[in-house]
Amino acid sequence: KQEVTQIPAALSVPEGENLVLNCSFTDSAIYNLQWFRQDPGKGLTSLLLIQSSQREQTSGRLNASLDKSSGRSTLYIAASQPGDSATYLCAAINYGQNFVFGPGTRLSVLP
Amino acid sequence: GAGVSQSPRYKVAKRGQDVALRCDPISGHVSLFWYQQALGQGPEFLTYFQNEAQLDKSGLPSDRFFAERPEGSVSTLKIQRTQQEDSAVYLCASSPVYTGEGNQPQHFGDGTRLSIL
Numbered sequence: 044k045q046e047v048t049q050i051p052a053a054l055s056v057p058e059g060e061n062l063v064l065n066c067s068f069t070d071s072a073i074y075n076l077q078w079f080r081q082d083p084g085k086g087l088t089s090l091l092l093i094q095s096s097q098r099e100q101t102s103g104r105l106n107a108s109l110d111k112s113s114g115r116s117t118l119y120i121a122a123s124q125p126g127d128s129a130t131y132l133c134a135a136i137n138y139g140q141n142f143v144f145g146p147g148t149r150l151s152v153l154p
Numbered sequence: 155g156a157g158v159s160q161s162p163r164y165k166v167a168k169r170g171q172d173v174a175l176r177c178d179p180i181s182g183h184v185s186l187f188w189y190q191q192a193l194g195q196g197p198e199f200l201t202y203f204q205n206e207a208q209l210d211k212s213g214l215p216s217d218r219f220f221a222e223r224p225e226g227s228v229s230t231l232k233i234q235r236t237q238q239e240d241s242a243v244y245l246c247a248s249s250p251v252y253t254g255e256g257n258q259p260q261h262f263g264d265g266t267r268l269s270i271l
Contacts, residue, residue: 048211055217056197077259077260078163079262082265084264085264085265086160086245086247086262086263086264086265087245087247087262088160088262089259089261092259113204126219132196134196141199141210142187142189142199142260143199144189144197144198145196145197146194146195146196147195
């Protein structure tokens with residue numbers, strides 16, 4: 044059974060810092076890996092989707108990498124801003140579109 | 155609107171009551187998913203529809219949970235004889251593709267926050 048963990052559980056950084064969020068999954072036979080952002084009381088907003096054949100995806104200040112063999116993905120946020128404050132979730136997508144989510148990293152960027 | 159719409163946003167019910175949660179996916183989206191999100195946790199998969207067919211209901215926690223999508227668009231998640239442990243946010247997501255086809259991300263609604271007293 045696929046299990047997804049995320050480290051750290053919470054992170055507080057001053058504005059402008061670069062930061063890395065970590066995601067680990069136990070079953071490397073994934074179809075895709077996806078990173079989401081969740082604001083309080085809201086649903087999930089997709090940030091980046093990495094196909095199993097890819098090693099990374101970039102969107103603006105965000106870069107996500109995927110290492111299937113080691114069961115790891117990282118989300119890199121450059122030049123963090125207070126508006127980046129949210130919970131970040133990763134999801135391992137197994138064949139059959141079954142999403143297994145991690146518990147999330149709660150990020151606070153202080154002005 | 156263009157996004158996934160869920161109603162009601164908040165639902166309070168007494169233990170033992172039945173509740174029904176509604177999801178309006180993005181028009182034309184083939185796939186529809188229901189998730190349960192406990193406080194401080196990531197969403198957990200409940201069930202998946204491809205058009206009107208329920209292809210996977212392995213995540214439904216008990217036979218008190220029932221989901222349907224009779225015309226392949228709007229979906230309803232019904233919980234019978236609610237219990238306190240059913241309190242959670244229920245999220246719906248839709249995707250334009252069939253299982254295993256392409257790499258389109260899922261689009262999520264804002265969820266229904268269910269509180270069982």
